[in-house]
Amino acid sequence: AQSVSQHNHHVILSEAASLELGCNYSYGGTVNLFWYVQYPGQHLQLLLKYFSGDPLVKGIKGFEAEFIKSKFSFNLRKPSVQWSDTAEYFCAVNGYSSASKIIFGSGTRLSIRP
């Protein structure tokens, strides 16, 4: 069965620090990978996604993620965080055999100290 693991439940950083949130997935086939973000009081929204091609994916607000197939990982990075990045971040996966069913991780809460 597909699953997604996010290793950090809560991360606290100061502004301008670099960010890396871990994500590993379990799936025995070709996958699409996603990062979603939920800012306080807002809807869940797509941050970036990988489905083919360049394994380094760039998203909105300076975020990027790298798909490493051999490690089943899709870690999210940002070189310098801002207070406005405070949010909950969810990694997700779907497989080509069930292309519209997305499996989410349990989320990482990111708190940025101003």
Place this chain on the structure above:
Amino acid sequence: GAGVSQTPSNKVTEKGKYVELRCDPISGHTALYWYRQSLGQGPEFLIYFQGTGAADDSGLPNDRFFAVRPEGSVSTLKIQRTERGDSAVYLCASSLSPSLSTDTQYFGPGTRLTVL
């Protein structure tokens, strides 16, 4: 334009009662999804519609849960004989097509269901 809307925003009910949760997708979106999010967890897939038909209902936890989308637009998630464990935020999402490689899921604000 208008996003995905869900009503009610909050619903409190008693154990054993029946509830209906409504989702209005973005106009023109053919794919509609229901998820359930419990406290401290990520969204859990329940069911996905392509048009009027349920294309994948493998996430519905048991036969107390049922969803419809009779005209291919608005969808209703129905829960019979509610239990305290059904308490969660129920999220709806829609996308232009079911191909999430090329299209994006847009989520609604959710309905917070509390079963007393």
